[in-house]
Amino acid sequence: MKGLYQVAAALAASPLVLSVPNTNPLTPRATTFNNPVLWQDHPDLDVFRVGDVFYYSSSTFAYSPGAPVLKSYDLVNWEPVSHSVPELNFGSKYNLNGTGSAYVKGIWASSLRYRASNDKFYWMGCVEGKTHIWTSPGNGAAKNKGEVSNWNWTSNPPINSCYYDCGILVDDDDTMYVVYGNTDISVAQLSADGLKQVKSQSVYKHSGETIEGSRMYKINGYYYIFVTRPASAEYVLRSKSVWGPYTMKTILSNIKGPLSSAGVAHQGGIVGTADNKWYYAAFLDAYPGGRIPVLAPITWTSDGWPQLVTDNGSWGKSYPMPVQTTKTVASPLGTDEFKGTSLSHEWEWNHNPDKTKFRLLGGADGGLVLQTADVTNDLFAARNTLTHRIMGPKSSGTFRLDISKMKDGDRAGAVLFRDRAAYIGIHKDGETSTIVMVNGLTLSEDNWSTTGRGNVAARGPNVGAGTGEVWFRITADITPAFGTNTERTTSFAYSIDGGRTYANLGPAFGMSNSWRYFTGYRFGVFNFATKAKGGEVTVKSFGMQLV
Known part of the structure; x- marks a missing residue:
């Protein structure tokens, strides 16, 4: 926003506000950050890095434009820079023009990724039974350390299948996949242009409880699928093949969060820094304010499983700053x-x-x-x-x-x-x-x-x-x-x-x-x-x- 307030005095005046000092752009070289990283409603987050820039996509339901894109240089300070869905082209009720309303419908648990081979951003989300796809040129993002000079989103024909709670993966060989599903987790392989389905296959069937919110990664030769047990746990599936078989382990379950009277951190994903440090980003159910993002480091076991770094078994209220940089983004104030x-x-x-x-x-x-x-x-x-x-x-x-x-x-x-x-x-x-x-x-x-x-x-x-x-x-x-x-x-x-x-x-x-x-x-x-x-x-x- 223009004309930033000088918020240092406000931060010092209220102990409650001390939970969000990272919103102050006057301290870009802070050595620690406090959770939540952004005390605003940005749920179902999907976070990834291009060069020096981290990008974040989240849910917006019937609000328009939809699927905001935020950017950060340190995983802590975030600024909205675009919307992947400039117009909700999902039916007349999204226009609120007398044909009914779409409150609590629309965009939820979607996914955003950048594909370097064609310098293009892809957004995908299941709305009204179909998977909608919007794309934008990256304007040389891969060559410009992740920076995008201009966003120009285009709607593509939807895929006539619902990729429920989906997560996009661009594999090492440039093949695009989408993981999705509720309890029965499936993977779809996409066409060379990333706009059509080539095939889809169930890769993991869970029993006894719901799992959803899938995010997929390829790290050191393993495929990882992060899934949430709403609204209190996060699991990870791992396989040497994108098609499985997958083995499951627990990342967190019912751990105490960094804020009182808020839920357990869950339904997120992981992201690595340029120097190969890894973080798990998730959200807290924090009503009446909504669902707000929190961040914690992860480490890797000797046999390649991620582990959450906790504070004596709880989600830490503060951690070391992920990235030291002089680059800043605009304050939300x-x-x-x-x-x-x-x-x-x-x-x-x-x-x-x-x-x-x-x-x-x-x-x-x-x-x-x-x-x-x-x-x-x-x-x-x-x-x-x-x-x-x-x-x-x-x-x-x-x-x-x-x-x-x-x-x-x-x-x-x-x-x-x-x-x-x-x-x-x-x-x-x-x-x-x-x-x-x-x-x-x-x-x-x-x-x-x-x-x-x-x-x-x-x-x-x-x-x-x-x-x-x-x-x-x-x-x-x-x-x-x-x-x-x-x-x-x-x-x-x-x-x-x-x-x-x-x-x-x-x-x-x-x-x-x-x-x-x-x-x-x-x-x-x-x-x-x-x-x-x-x-x-x-x-x-x-x-x-x-x-």
Whole structure:
């Protein structure tokens, strides 16, 4: 993000924040790192290295664009640089245009790899029963120490088989394989261009418990398949042949994690550094914030099996820094004034957006114009809600909105977005614009249809016709409370004096700890019509900082 905050003071002020000092780009030569490496919702991670650059792909479900690509130089500090799936081309419901919604569907447990022989990145994921494939030229990544100057993703015809929880392998002889499956693990060999299936074969059948989340590697002549037992263990299968037979060993099972009230680290993969040090990256179930990445070193036994490095049997809260480098990536904290020609890759819409109803103003002042894209009284059915991951353990997101062009019946504001949601915003009725806090927005866990369209829990001042800018701030505590009855809370505030002072509005909002929606809470900004389209707001800036 542009205009980085100086976060050193905040890090020193709160003992909770000490868990994420690696988010501070001012200390690139730190000798240790703390878990989690990125306190944001980035689940089902697939991590690999090209030259000096590590890449990370994760799940996004119905959010669009999908399958974010993050990069790092040290496996600890990460920056989003692209999305492998710029448009969810999986069916009309991903457009949220009256044909139903795709909440909790879409992209999960997919895979991303780089193939040096044709300088191409491949993304694959099973969606709606087919394996979708997007590719991008690497722009000479292999020759440029892993750097990619420009991403240009192209959709390819899908494979008419579901590669469930898949992992891509480019073998030493350049043959491409995909490992996939739930309990019955299979390997598919792909065509020379990597776009079609040549054959598929079951290579390991497990009994008595579910295994999934496959990742595949070729190391020192052995094929390794890492699989998870959700949500508490990680196993590894090994064979001298890609087709088996495979032998299984346990990497971890029910070990204590680095954070309390969070799950066991699982469903990840391994990655090696340039100097042949190896790490296992996984995620913790850490609701209400979602599933967040953690990292630990691995060692190898004399007979070639990986072993997790623990701290007296627990996942370490800190470890030595994997890579010493002066290269840095942008902090996830800071202010975005929307001055570019496209949205930065921190942002994702609630579904595919209506591209005719938003635009970036560019220029020195910047700004993002959100026109009303739907007439509805249901926020979950409204297109073009723009979301941003929350930074843990506690952070604020502040949206600066120009509301002067709202129309009668319009609803706009800042939302804490998930299946149980709340917002602070403007209700425009006639010539009156009233600041309100609304809660009671809910989706059914049975079919993700709307069960609650919200109730006005508190009213603030009427800001009058022709009012220009209003600031809305959401402060969210996403300290893990998974598996507990504790409700982490969020507060809402507004400013009408240019962002100098803020007034809280409404009761504290209790967040859900349920895993069933899978993704964690997000900050979001929205604008929809309840009477007629034609109104608009301009998002002048968004700032996120730890509190």
